[in-house]
Amino acid sequence: MESLVEDVGGWGRFQWFMVGTIKWGMMPIAWSMMQMAFAGLVPDWWCLPDSPLNSSHGNWSRDNNTYQVCKIPGSGGQSCDGHVVFDTSVRTVVNEWSLVCDLKYVKSMMTSLQMGGVLIGALMSGQVADTFGRRLTVYVTLLCHCTTSLVAAFSVTWQMFIVMRVLIGVTLGVYLVASFSYPIEFVSPKYRQVVAFLPGWSAGVSIFALTAWLAPNWSYVHIGSAVLGVPYLFTWFVIPESFRWLATKGRLDEAEAVLERVARINGRAKPRDVRKRLQQVAEEERRTGQGRRYTYLDVYRGWRMAVTTLVLNGVWFSLSFCYYGISFGVTGLSGNIYLNIFLMTLVEIPPNFSTIFLANRLGRRWTCLIFFTLCSVSSFGILVVNETVSAGSKGVATTVLAMVSKLAVGAAWLGVLTFTSELYPTVIRNLGYGASNTVSRVGGALAPVLLNMDTTEEVVRGYIVVGSLMAASGAACLLLRETKGQALQDSISVKVNTDEVEDEKKADWGSNGDVIGGDKAGPVWTVTGDKVKAEGLEVNGIVSVRL
Incomplete structure (x- = not known):
């Protein structure tokens, strides 16, 4: 199969267009994943029992004894329910449904349940994509994402909003798994890392931060996410199904037509023996797989296979736990929240270049180890700063080190994305990728609860956990085989x-x-x-x- 990819053009106009298109689809997905970093923001609020609820917050300060208290001052312990006045300069789900005091838990629950939906989606994705195809899975998922995001924007209760966030999470999980393996099956080994490099995720989160700053309303931000994905749906008519998947399913005419189209777009001649080589792949799959449907059990079958998958599961769990813990914990850092979100995302882009260079020079394992180590060192550095730096400089130093940790964990995840897909053959590639992605969503769901970083003390404790997990993940990567420059396998x-x-x-x-x-x-x-x-x-x- 790798020789076929090279013959039709391992990285040409077709691959640029396809990978760029898939990364475009990643932008609304990234936007939605980070929605709760803004939608769950707690605006300033006051307990003002003697004032109309639409009073301006301008006459009140944080030093006032009514600021963020859950009992009416001087009332002998009377609850402030129904007497909360919010800063109206920003509209989040917190002031939409007064999620403070007795309902304070709802905010973190929303984020955790969303990540639970992502877990369900990741679990479904491998089986769905390997059964029904990469193309159908990717496009139907994004259509569902646009629909659920639009409905969420018009939620009338926080309970309805939670249900929609869970459904949105399912679409995120499916897309994140299926959309990565899909383009990798069209490119030669040398350029696989480029698939991970193109910053669709970073671009999506950056646009999200800009939109939330310009229109600080949770409903508008959801509508924007839905609108951003609509143009992508029309590329259904120009992006083909994976020829590898078609060949393993015995659909040789379609696979041959896809290869002919790729060759034509890349300015190459159609390989003369393309049918014969596709037939060999189909025959091999028929002989070894007997046409059976593979399941997640296949990625744990055999002791060495099980070790490989379990190591990847642990690494993915740590990456997700730390990445989303840092991302959702941005409110605990000093400075403007919109600028912090933007900068936290922007710093992820430059390391993408070094990830490609290092992965092709040093290999996948050592590249991952380098970035895991960098993240670990910078995370522990926050503890050192907290103990040694003066109060005036502590906030800036902590924010800088947090950004270094974020760029390092993001770069490490890029390396692991490619690494994981290369370790599995085509017939179970999405299952293997999906298994680790599913486990990672457990980490993502736990992060808002276990890695809460709303205060300075919580930030320090949180980054100690991040540093420890990243150090362990770096060591675990050395247990995996190197895949640099190796051909992708197609059958078991x-x-x-x-x-x-x-x-x-x-x-x-x-x-x-x-x-x-x-x-x-x-x-x-x-x-x-x-x-x-x-x-x-x-x-x-x-x-x-x-x-």
Whole structure:
């Protein structure tokens, strides 16, 4: 398959257009993911029982004894319910439904339930994309995202809003998984990191910060997210299905047509033996997979495969927990919240260049280790600053180190995105990617609750946790095999000697997708246990094994 990609153009006009289009679709997704950083903002508020609820906040200060108190001053403990006056310069869900005092818990619950929806979406995505195709999954998901975002903008109760945020979260989870593996299947190994590099996510969050600043109303921001995704839907008519997925499903005519189209757009001639090579992939999948539907169990099958997947699960959990903990904790930093969100996102873009360079020079593992280490050091640096720097400079120093941590964890995640997709064959690539993405959403859901950073003390404690998790993740990456420059596998295939079934620990991937032995062994995808019963087609003294 890799030779076919090179023949039709491993990185040409088609790939630029396709990857750019997918990254365009990522912008409203990123926007929605970060919505609660603004929508959950708590505006200044006062308990004013003797004043009309539409009173201006301008005559009151934070030093007033009515500022953010839940009991009416001098009332003997009477609740302030129904007497809360908010700063009206910003409109968030907090002042929309008075989510303070007894309802204070609702804000963090909204974010956690949204991330729970992302988890559900990520869990669904692998199975859906591998069953129904990458293209249909990506476009239907974005259509659903636009619809749910628009409905959320007109929520009439906070309960309705929570339901819509969960549904939005599901669409986010599905898109984040399916949209990454999709374009990677069209590019050559040298350019896979570019797919992760193009800053669709960063652009989306930056536009979100600008929009929230210009129109500080949670409803308008939701409408903007929906509108941003609508033009993307029309690219359905020009972006084709993955030819790799089509080939593994035996839909050879469609796969051949896609390759012919890619070659034409890239100014290449159609490969003469394209049908033959596609037939080989279909035959291999038919022989090894017997047309069965793969499940998440397949990415944990065999001890080495299980170790690889479990390591990735742990790394993804840590990345998500730390990334969203830092992102949603931006309100605890000094300075303007809109500027902080914008800068926190902007600092992620420059490291993207170094990620591409390092990943292609040093390899995926060492690139990830470098950025994990940088994040860990800068996070622990916040503790040092808190203990040693004067109060006047502490806020600025903490914000700078927080931004370094954010850029490092973002760069590490970019490296891990590509790394994860390269470790799985086409037939279970979305399942493998989806398994880790699903686990990461558990981290994302827990982050707003366990990594709450609304105060200075909570910020310091939070970054100690971030530093520890990033250090552990960097060490864990060294347990994974290097994939730099290696061909993507398309089917699950294992070959063993007929005289003696080798222990799976001695197996290795060959250039054609088969296991041939050696020290550079990758995960063995289908062996369960140390010994297996050989079944299948015998070729030159070895047999293909189907389990």
